[in-house]
Amino acid sequence: MPPENQTPTRPETLVVRAAVGTDSAYGAVIPPLYTSTTYTFPALGEVPEFDYGRSGNPTRNHLADALARLEHGAGAVITSSGMAALDMVLNLVPVGGLVVAPHDLYGGSHRLLLAREKQGRFRVRFLDLTRPDAPARLRKAAPALLLIETPSNPLMRISDVRALSAAVHHGGGRVVCDNTFLSPARQNPLRLGADLVVHSTTKFINGHSDVIGGAVIARDAAVMEELAWWANCTGVTGAPFDAAQTLRGLRTLCVRMDRQEDNAKRLAAFLRSDERVRHVYYPDGEQALAQASGPGAMLSFELSGGLEAARSFFARPGLFQFAESLGGTESLICHPASMTHRAMDAAAQTKAGITPGLVRLSVGLEHIQDQLAALETMLGQIVQGETV
Numbered sequence: 001m002p003p004e005n006q007t008p009t010r011p012e013t014l015v016v017r018a019a020v021g022t023d024s025a026y027g028a029v030i031p032p033l034y035t036s037t038t039y040t041f042p043a044l045g046e047v048p049e050f051d052y053g054r055s056g057n058p059t060r061n062h063l064a065d066a067l068a069r070l071e072h073g074a075g076a077v078i079t080s081s082g083m084a085a086l087d088m089v090l091n092l093v094p095v096g097g098l099v100v101a102p103h104d105l106y107g108g109s110h111r112l113l114l115a116r117e118k119q120g121r122f123r124v125r126f127l128d129l130t131r132p133d134a135p136a137r138l139r140k141a142a143p144a145l146l147l148i149e150t151p152s153n154p155l156m157r158i159s160d161v162r163a164l165s166a167a168v169h170h171g172g173g174r175v176v177c178d179n180t181f182l183s184p185a186r187q188n189p190l191r192l193g194a195d196l197v198v199h200s201t202t203k204f205i206n207g208h209s210d211v212i213g214g215a216v217i218a219r220d221a222a223v224m225e226e227l228a229w230w231a232n233c234t235g236v237t238g239a240p241f242d243a244a245q246t247l248r249g250l251r252t253l254c255v256r257m258d259r260q261e262d263n264a265k266r267l268a269a270f271l272r273s274d275e276r277v278r279h280v281y282y283p284d285g286e287q288a289l290a291q292a293s294g295p296g297a298m299l300s301f302e303l304s305g306g307l308e309a310a311r312s313f314f315a316r317p318g319l320f321q322f323a324e325s326l327g328g329t330e331s332l333i334c335h336p337a338s339m340t341h342r343a344m345d346a347a348a349q350t351k352a353g354i355t356p357g358l359v360r361l362s363v364g365l366e367h368i369q370d371q372l373a374a375l376e377t378m379l380g381q382i383v384q385g386e387t388v
């Protein structure tokens with residue numbers, strides 16, 4: 001064991017070392033996958049570390065430990081999906097309490113909050129968290145829970161986690177940050193003042209578009225325990241096989257993010273210089289980089305020709321997969337208005353700035369020249385506002 005002061009903290013090292021060398025039975029470098037649902041008790045009255053798979057599983061615990069370390073939290077709960085992770089956090093809101101969420105958040109999160117509000121579980125208010133007066137408004141509203149998504153989906157708007165957290169803490173509330181878009185390879189919300197982090201591990205953390213999963217990481221050990229209690233009570237914990245797959249994906253998170261981000265920077269520069277594109281949303285500005293170590297590999301852009309241009313643009317997607325989701329090794333391109341954000345009604349979409357000409361791109365690991373050529377081909381399908 002290295003001395004305490006040599007315990008690695010850099011994400012590059014943490015992801016590669018996740019659970020490596022922990023096997024006590026045979027010294028396996030990569031620990032085995034434990035599928036057993038139940039565990040023997042050593043003796044009457046003695047409770048083992050693991051007793052039943054819903055409450056605890058060694059493989060799932062390895063993933064939880066790795067994510068807790070990466071996010072600088074007291075612990076993590078691994079759930080069956082990102083939505084299950086967010087829903088679990090909502091258990092912390094008292095009945096009738098106020099939840100504030102950004103007006104342009106992930107479509108599924110928007111739907112979940114509205115559905116819980118309709119049930120009478122709590123009240124929800126959507127707020128543009130990027131407005132300069134957002135912290136003042138939060139101080140006044142004193143929500144029990146604030147949900148932050150930064151960069152936001154799909155417009156990559158930046159919310160100031162430090163200022164918003166301070167405002168919510170003033171009224172005794174908690175802050176949860178959805179860190180799916182940047183991952184702990186680029187951003188650590190707990191270090192910026194948030195109390196909880198949720199991830200859809202489906203995206204960059206697993207990174208191979210083959211596992212649905214989620215995680216909640218809390219800064220405070222008592223809150224972590226409460227969430228673990230809920231996870232066991234409601235049975236939303238993730239499957240051991242999924243955890244093993246996700247651990248495997250996690251080990252390359254930092255190199256994937258480095259390369260995918262390099263590609264995204266080149267594509268953003270290309271799109272910014274093209275007149276068929278009205279605006280490029282890529283979080284590489286000063287404010288974004290004040291709380292993240294890089295802009296990441298997600299970008300979106302507004303086609304100058306609106307919906308007609310989008311129809312032509314998407315007519316033959318070519319190299320890019322025309323699909324929802326993000327964070328995989330392959331590039332994915334989508335149309336938020338009709339795909340990821342279709343659960344939002346037209347008014348909510350307009351308010352959030354999700355226009356019919358908006359395109360979202362999750363930049364993958366293909367060679368940059370092939371990616372540039374693919375974009376050029378798709379843009380070339382747009383003929384002066386006509387459908388080809």
Ligand SMILES: *Cc1c(COP(=O)(O)O)cnc(C)c1O
Nearest residue numbers: 081082083106178180200202213
């Ligand atoms: C995908 C996603 C979710 C939901 O996660 P699932 O794993 O699909 O349940 C939540 N937030 C963001 C930002 C996402 O991209």
